[in-house]
Amino acid sequence: MFKSVTLKDVAAKAGVSYQTVSKVINNKANVSPETEKRIWDAIADLRYTTNYSARSLRRRRSNTIGYTWEPAPPDQSNPILDTFLQSMFRAAEEKDYYLLCFPYHADDKNLLKVYRQLYDTGRVDGFVISRLNYKDPTVPYLLERNMPFVGFGRLDEADKSFPYVDVDGGEGVAQAIAHLVSLGHRKIAALAWPEDSRVGNNRMEGYYQGHAKAGLMPDPRLVSRGEGSSLVGFEATTRLLGLPMEIRPTAVVCMNDVMAIGAMQAVQQAGIQVGRDFGVTGFDDTPTARYLTPPLTSISQPISTIGENLMKRLIEYLETGAYPEPRCELVAPMLEIRESTAGYLPAKE
Amino acid sequence: MFKSVTLKDVAAKAGVSYQTVSKVINNKANVSPETEKRIWDAIADLRYTTNYSARSLRRRRSNTIGYTWEPAPPDQSNPILDTFLQSMFRAAEEKDYYLLCFPYHADDKNLLKVYRQLYDTGRVDGFVISRLNYKDPTVPYLLERNMPFVGFGRLDEADKSFPYVDVDGGEGVAQAIAHLVSLGHRKIAALAWPEDSRVGNNRMEGYYQGHAKAGLMPDPRLVSRGEGSSLVGFEATTRLLGLPMEIRPTAVVCMNDVMAIGAMQAVQQAGIQVGRDFGVTGFDDTPTARYLTPPLTSISQPISTIGENLMKRLIEYLETGAYPEPRCELVAPMLEIRESTAGYLPAKE
Numbered sequence: 001m002f003k004s005v006t007l008k009d010v011a012a013k014a015g016v017s018y019q020t021v022s023k024v025i026n027n028k029a030n031v032s033p034e035t036e037k038r039i040w041d042a043i044a045d046l047r048y049t050t051n052y053s054a055r056s057l058r059r060r061r062s063n064t065i066g067y068t069w070e071p072a073p074p075d076q077s078n079p080i081l082d083t084f085l086q087s088m089f090r091a092a093e094e095k096d097y098y099l100l101c102f103p104y105h106a107d108d109k110n111l112l113k114v115y116r117q118l119y120d121t122g123r124v125d126g127f128v129i130s131r132l133n134y135k136d137p138t139v140p141y142l143l144e145r146n147m148p149f150v151g152f153g154r155l156d157e158a159d160k161s162f163p164y165v166d167v168d169g170g171e172g173v174a175q176a177i178a179h180l181v182s183l184g185h186r187k188i189a190a191l192a193w194p195e196d197s198r199v200g201n202n203r204m205e206g207y208y209q210g211h212a213k214a215g216l217m218p219d220p221r222l223v224s225r226g227e228g229s230s231l232v233g234f235e236a237t238t239r240l241l242g243l244p245m246e247i248r249p250t251a252v253v254c255m256n257d258v259m260a261i262g263a264m265q266a267v268q269q270a271g272i273q274v275g276r277d278f279g280v281t282g283f284d285d286t287p288t289a290r291y292l293t294p295p296l297t298s299i300s301q302p303i304s305t306i307g308e309n310l311m312k313r314l315i316e317y318l319e320t321g322a323y324p325e326p327r328c329e330l331v332a333p334m335l336e337i338r339e340s341t342a343g344y345l346p347a348k349e
Numbered sequence: 350m351f352k353s354v355t356l357k358d359v360a361a362k363a364g365v366s367y368q369t370v371s372k373v374i375n376n377k378a379n380v381s382p383e384t385e386k387r388i389w390d391a392i393a394d395l396r397y398t399t400n401y402s403a404r405s406l407r408r409r410r411s412n413t414i415g416y417t418w419e420p421a422p423p424d425q426s427n428p429i430l431d432t433f434l435q436s437m438f439r440a441a442e443e444k445d446y447y448l449l450c451f452p453y454h455a456d457d458k459n460l461l462k463v464y465r466q467l468y469d470t471g472r473v474d475g476f477v478i479s480r481l482n483y484k485d486p487t488v489p490y491l492l493e494r495n496m497p498f499v500g501f502g503r504l505d506e507a508d509k510s511f512p513y514v515d516v517d518g519g520e521g522v523a524q525a526i527a528h529l530v531s532l533g534h535r536k537i538a539a540l541a542w543p544e545d546s547r548v549g550n551n552r553m554e555g556y557y558q559g560h561a562k563a564g565l566m567p568d569p570r571l572v573s574r575g576e577g578s579s580l581v582g583f584e585a586t587t588r589l590l591g592l593p594m595e596i597r598p599t600a601v602v603c604m605n606d607v608m609a610i611g612a613m614q615a616v617q618q619a620g621i622q623v624g625r626d627f628g629v630t631g632f633d634d635t636p637t638a639r640y641l642t643p644p645l646t647s648i649s650q651p652i653s654t655i656g657e658n659l660m661k662r663l664i665e666y667l668e669t670g671a672y673p674e675p676r677c678e679l680v681a682p683m684l685e686i687r688e689s690t691a692g693y694l695p696a697k698e
Contacts, residue, residue: 064449071435077636078431086420090452098472100413101448103439123447230640261640268642287426288637291579291610293617 013042063097065314066115066124068104070131076258079286080303084152087307088128095315100124108137119147125318128152128310132164133198150314152306154328156198163317163327165309169199169283170206172299172333173253176281177210179297179335180251184346185279189222189240189249191233191259203255203283222249233262241270251279251341257286257298264292264340279341294339301333362391412446414663415464415473417453419480424579425607428635429652433501436656437477444664449473457486468496474667477501477659481513482547499663501655503677505547512666512676514658518548518632519555521648521682522602525630526559528646528684529600533695534628538571538589538598540582540608552604552632571598582611590619600628600690606635609645613689628690643688650682 011018024039072078089099105111118124126148129138142149151164180188190207193200211218226232240249254260260282267278275294285300317323360367373388421427438448454460467473475497478487491498500513529537539556542549560567575581589598603609609631616627623629624643634649666672
């Protein structure tokens, strides 16, 4: 059995104070290169480790966090990017950290290679990762190599294998269902993403839970799945409006605003008035939402809080070797009610 | 008079090859710390400089470019941010460079302090700056301190004091005027920004040049100025529609899409059909533009090209000590024609 080596042992061997060792480890010391080298040598000789990885202890800290993201398709913008980046680097600046942006590679192998290069060359101390889906290859890769990271999102509902901040999308959709039910809607359709979308499934849970809470049983024929584009929203809604009267929906909740835009166009093309005759809700609360005719009811995510909390968590880990508890944090989204769900007059049955 | 010191003199004094010195200067050498130190000492002893600043030669290169930007107001998104950042760090990656993002400070003094800290601590080798306006304090600050940078934008039309890439906004608005004139419009209003906006004035030049080219004289009462918000667009257009028939405009060109959205709402509220009865054009070609009812004719900027060219210019300077010629580059925007200017039927006079 090893005798546990303490910071004091390192300090004694290097002939410096306990505080100096701590400062050098945290890259905050103002000591000569010779002294610094003596301390690192002592750490290596004594095989000093904490729960914080020995590898990170050895290398010089860069006080830099790496982040990459998938570019938005050309006909869409990334509605949260500006706020997300700003909130991250404002939180980072408070602790003297910066954000390094690097290119996204659609090819997993290339992407993981970049993560590794950035970390192994000491360019960054850790990563923020986003757009997590089931079987995301980044998470096991970073975990295995002991690279510090936090996730905006999780792998699945039960997953607690790494620290993350995520939006409870299901809670947002449940709010939309409750709102539509309060207006008198009983047949509410859903425009959902394919079943391999983790975020999409999380949001759809709220569709079922919202119905259950209202004592309603959703008709499976009212759930349509497809990619989150405006065209898919248009076609699916056109199909839903052609259903026999007894099951035809009077409202549709969409898993993003882009699908909702297509849904609104389909409703208008059918000569039905969005809002009074047919309710439409989106998700994301893109800046576009409020400028549509009529303005779109949507679900907004507290992006600033998410970016700030992610960065604080990661930096706390880098500085102390421990993530703040609880390691995983779910934040609630908020329903922004606008005219696309206003003034509904249910037909007498 | 000094005898000019060459790279070969440095190599001879340090006892290494010419190539090794060059690699160390460009931070690409794989040599021992001892060798590297010997080379830097030789550079210092011989006072070796090139046209590239001695200060940069002395410090270790970080292969990192700094960038900050003003956050968009909460009710708007930054429609070009994703594309701009991606194009910059893709171009950077090709040369083994990365982009470091840092927080914007509305207070000039704080902002300039951050520029200085990042550069003086060697965290970044140079900057990309954007949102340039008359009397921008960043430009003289960086020029004076010999910090390498390139601008997305310029200080004024004649300015060539630093390397930039800019969009010829006037050319875009002139295209919009020519398009409206070809449809039969003769009384074309403008929703412009305040007169202290450099970008706004550049765009408005196109309004006057477009009229001149068509042999038309714009009525000064048809030019309305205000901040680029949807509300300002709404109010200004409502006022324009209330003008006596003989000067009332049949179209309006707006200096951004957000104003155009307000203009369209004012036209619709007045019971007039956008497109057939009244033309509206925007600027920026935000993703929102194509989803409006009707879709908005707008002017798109080649953002990917701009980001890529900015980064290539800056890295070439960092690697060679000279900016590529011409130092200043103007790129043309493109008019995207949609239904907000379609099918105009001029009244018989």
